[in-house]
Amino acid sequence: xxxxxxxxxxxxxxxxxxxxxxxxxxxxxxxxxxxxxxxxxxxxxxxxxxxxxxxxxxxxxxxxxxxxxxxxxxxxxxxxxxxxxxxxxxxxxxxxxxxxxxxxxxxxxxxxxxxxxxxxxxxxxxxxxxxxxxxxxxxxxxxxxxxxxxxxxxxxxxxxxxxxxxxxxxxxxx
Numbered sequence: 001x002x003x004x005x006x007x008x009x010x011x012x013x014x015x016x017x018x019x020x021x022x023x024x025x026x027x028x029x030x031x032x033x034x035x036x037x038x039x040x041x042x043x044x045x046x047x048x049x050x051x052x053x054x055x056x057x058x059x060x061x062x063x064x065x066x067x068x069x070x071x072x073x074x075x076x077x078x079x080x081x082x083x084x085x086x087x088x089x090x091x092x093x094x095x096x097x098x099x100x101x102x103x104x105x106x107x108x109x110x111x112x113x114x115x116x117x118x119x120x121x122x123x124x125x126x127x128x129x130x131x132x133x134x135x136x137x138x139x140x141x142x143x144x145x146x147x148x149x150x151x152x153x154x155x156x157x158x159x160x161x162x163x164x165x166x167x168x169x170x171x172x173x174x
Contacts, residue, residue: 001064003102005109008059008068013050015068016059020044023071023092029160030131031090032153046073046090056086056117060110062093062102069094070102072110076117086114088125091134103137108174111141115169122168128153129161143167 008016021044024035038044049057062070073090077083088110093102114120125143127135143165152162 001100003069003097003105004063005060005070005106006063007113008050008061010051010053012061012068013047016050016061016071017044017047019068019071019092019094020046020090022094023090026095027092029153029155029158030128030134058113059090060106060113062097062106064097069097070106072106074110074114074123076114076120084119084121086117086120086123088114088123091125098133103134104140107137107141111167111172112174115172120169122166124164124166126152126162126164129163135163135165138165141167142171142173 021035021039024031024033024038028035046057046059050059056076057074059071059073061068070093071090072088072092074086074088076086088107091103091107093106111123114123125138127138129135129148144167145163145165147164149162149164151159153160
């Protein structure tokens with residue numbers, strides 16, 4: 001099995017939407033967005049960026065042949081004082097492809113592309129503390145914890161904490 005990683009193209013906006021909604025439905029506790037809220041939107045967060053081929057806000061897709069099986073989004077902060085930063089969001093690998101280092105590889109591909117953007121010095125991400133597999137992957141790449149937000153998500157009567165992590169360009173070693 002050869003998985004190809006590349007930036008999603010305009011024509012793949014709807015494939016992105018399908019896979020994004022799938023991850024929200026299957027893993028509601030791992031994402032801040034809610035499946036029911038998102039599915040009624042005309043466009044999900046990254047769709048306009050995909051459709052406009054935005055260079056500072058993009059999604060890397062993992063493809064098994066032509067089938068989209070993984071997502072990893074990068075969003076650059078826009079304000080003048082925070083443009084040196086960006087964030088990784090919406091990391092997902094289809095269930096049948098998990099456990100094959102695809103998450104690690106798609107993150108590497110995303111970080112490589114993001115750190116090529118002029119002025120990007122640090123990249124942040126967040127992970128729900130119960131998602132230990134994702135956290136382990138982030139640590140392998142060099143992400144370091146800088147804080148925990150208690151009760152970040154509430155689903156029914158259950159609370160989930162959010163671990164915030166960061167990696168700096170001068171510490172990233174692909």
